[in-house]
Amino acid sequence: AKETGKGRAVVYSPGDQGPPQHDISLEAAMFNAVREGEFLLYYQPIVNARSRIIEGFETLMRWKHPTLGMVPPVRFIPIAESNGLINLLGAWALKAACMQIRQFQEVAGRELYISVNISPRQFRSDRFLTVLDDALALSGLDGRQLVLEITEGTLMIDPTHAEDILARMVERHARIAIDDFGTGYSSLAYLKRFPISVLKIDRAFVKDLPSSNKDAAICNAILDLAGHLSLSVVAEGVETEEQLAWLDDQGCHYVQGYLTGKPMPANVAVTALKENLYT
Numbered sequence: 001a002k003e004t005g006k007g008r009a010v011v012y013s014p015g016d017q018g019p020p021q022h023d024i025s026l027e028a029a030m031f032n033a034v035r036e037g038e039f040l041l042y043y044q045p046i047v048n049a050r051s052r053i054i055e056g057f058e059t060l061m062r063w064k065h066p067t068l069g070m071v072p073p074v075r076f077i078p079i080a081e082s083n084g085l086i087n088l089l090g091a092w093a094l095k096a097a098c099m100q101i102r103q104f105q106e107v108a109g110r111e112l113y114i115s116v117n118i119s120p121r122q123f124r125s126d127r128f129l130t131v132l133d134d135a136l137a138l139s140g141l142d143g144r145q146l147v148l149e150i151t152e153g154t155l156m157i158d159p160t161h162a163e164d165i166l167a168r169m170v171e172r173h174a175r176i177a178i179d180d181f182g183t184g185y186s187s188l189a190y191l192k193r194f195p196i197s198v199l200k201i202d203r204a205f206v207k208d209l210p211s212s213n214k215d216a217a218i219c220n221a222i223l224d225l226a227g228h229l230s231l232s233v234v235a236e237g238v239e240t241e242e243q244l245a246w247l248d249d250q251g252c253h254y255v256q257g258y259l260t261g262k263p264m265p266a267n268v269a270v271t272a273l274k275e276n277l278y279t
């Protein structure tokens, strides 16, 4: 195990000389990318499983490097999380997303919501609530139209602190979604302890539907649990009509995935919204 600042341990396999070289240059490139404005936000529709009407969008960060092309979040988010750049990027994303959803609402002529990923480090940052308030104030967005996606792990690092932060979010009427639900190590007790509104079923449980009996059982159990706790459920990674039909049949009200819309730039999302209105 190696220490990489702030006491965060990263484990490398035996014989490794350290992190791969490209990660070091990628990290250097990231600081430059912030200055050059190479980070973008894409928006993926979250739709009603029955009507396919767009209810909201999840913002997904993209890095358009001039020579490397699109660098996927799985490569740059962990680096940003370990060097702290995630606080800067996350604050920018939250503000930009809150502003953007207002334009989307004008196009749609109705209320939509925006769902924003909050990393563990961002959630634990002292500045997080200030950033949240700035984003709401700057955009004029009602907190009710904001969903913050966090993982089970984020809640478990320091549950007492998490409880406090979540209470402040509730004061602002923002909703909390558990991202990648069921893939963490936490017990279900946190569903009782924390004010959670949305469960997002991870793609791992969706991709082999409807043929996988185990995945079907897991999804049914999540839907059942959510129903009894009055939580909304969004199924992630829906790629086929069969998956959508099955989820709709089982009472899953919201879906997100390539079938109903890939992550797209804001201008493409505007077109999708216009078309979505009249179908």
Ligand code: C2E
Pocket: 044, 059, 060, 061, 062, 072, 073, 074, 077, 090, 093, 117, 118, 119, 179, 180, 203, 236, 237, 238, 239, 256, 257, 258, 259, 263
């Ligand atoms: P996530 O939050 O679980 O996001 C869902 C991922 O699934 C996204 O990958 C999305 O593009 C992808 N996806 C959506 N529908 C489908 C589908 O039908 N099939 C398949 N195969 N994939 C689908 P992406 O955009 O590469 O993001 C990966 C992860 O990076 C995210 O997982 C999230 O953990 C993180 N991330 C992305 N943007 C941000 C951000 O702004 N802040 C933070 N903290 N994390 C972010």
Ligand code: CA
Pocket: 058, 117, 149, 179
């Ligand atoms: Ca997410």
Ligand code: CA
Pocket: 179, 180, 200, 202, 236
């Ligand atoms: Ca997810």
Ligand code: CA
Pocket: 180, 202
């Ligand atoms: Ca995921």
